[in-house]
Amino acid sequence: MDIQSRSVTRFDHWAKLWAPLVERGPQPLQQSWGYGAAVAEQGAAVERLCVELDGRPVALAQTAGRRLAGGLVRLTLLMGGPAWIDPEPDPAVQAAVVRHLRRAHPRFRRRFLIVQPDLADTDAARRVLRRAGLRRVMTGVAPVRLDLAPEPEQLRAGLKGKWRNALKGAEAAGLEVVEGGARASAYQWLLAREVAQRGLAGYLAPPVDMVEAFAKAEAGAKPGQRGGGRARGAKPAKSPERKPPTAPVLTLTALDGRDKLAGQLFLVHGATATYHIGWSGEAGRATGAHNLLLWRAMLALRARGVRWLDLGPVDTAAGAGIARFKLGTGAEPQVQVGSWL
Secondary structure: OOEEEEEOOOHHHHHHHHOOOOOOOOOOHHHOHHHHHHHHHOOOEEEEEEEEEOOEEEEEEEEEEEEEHHHOEEEEEEEOOOEEOOOOOOHHHHHHHHHHHHHOOOHHHOEEEEEEOOOEOOHHHHHHHHHOOOOEEEOOOOEEEEEOOOOHHHHHHOOOHHHHHHHHHHHHOOOEEEEEOOOHHHHHHHHHHHHHHHHHHOOOOOOOOHHHHHHHHHHOOOOOOOOOOOOOOOOOOOOOOOOOOOOOEEEEEEEEOOEEEEEEEEEEEOOEEEEEEEEEOHHHHHHOHHHHHHHHHHHHHHHOOOOEEEEEEOOOOOOHHHHHHHHOOOOOEOOEOOEEO
């Protein structure tokens, strides 16, 4: 096998490579162009790679690296990847590709690559990663992903009983739901509430200011200029393969008069949307505002052509209440294969 990788620096090229994949299944946020641009603004060294076998593209991988210990150690994360261009990749090819990516980070030079594939935790997936010379260092999370393809009546019928009853209560309360887009003014209030919420609850999450960077990268520049920019001296190129972009950010706010009771923010990438931030005050929790917002988000995203809604991982031990809320949508969690070094 002759395996080579080349860097992809232009958005339109990346979008063209991803085009066959976006309708096949949920796209991890961490493999989107906007996410790469956002973490690059936070100081990460981002690289987007197309891996080729005998000159034919077989996989895509976006990595983010940082230097630690005063620059002596470089740790690079490959989260949610590689993404396989072949819908049924040969396990031998998968192992060879992962081995190729690992060898670009030689440990004797204090360069380490952690691979966290978007794969179910199966014997076959573990064999591929072991064959690539990796060992598991952390068990996998269990993301909850909802298919928005069914008709709204079917989606509503799929809601769990208590969840649907809470939705009915919120609808009966007559709350107003306001939809916002990618303008920062539409979600700055929600980011401020999220920062305060994190301080009180003491939990960690991606920086809130990555939202604006993500939105700008996905929709704020011409193809070839987004995120990592275009090659020096190159002209922006049109991308006929890319459909008119859906707004990369969706925000929903529940109002009782002028009072904000709850808010949710979603990042849209390809045919997938990721639940990124949610906040609710006491009045919002009492009226089931979060159920109403998530239901309206499902309908709004579906109307925009989004196929999958990624609600993030569930933790039934540390976050039982949040887990019940996510699972109440009727989606099933899938335990992933974990982190490998």
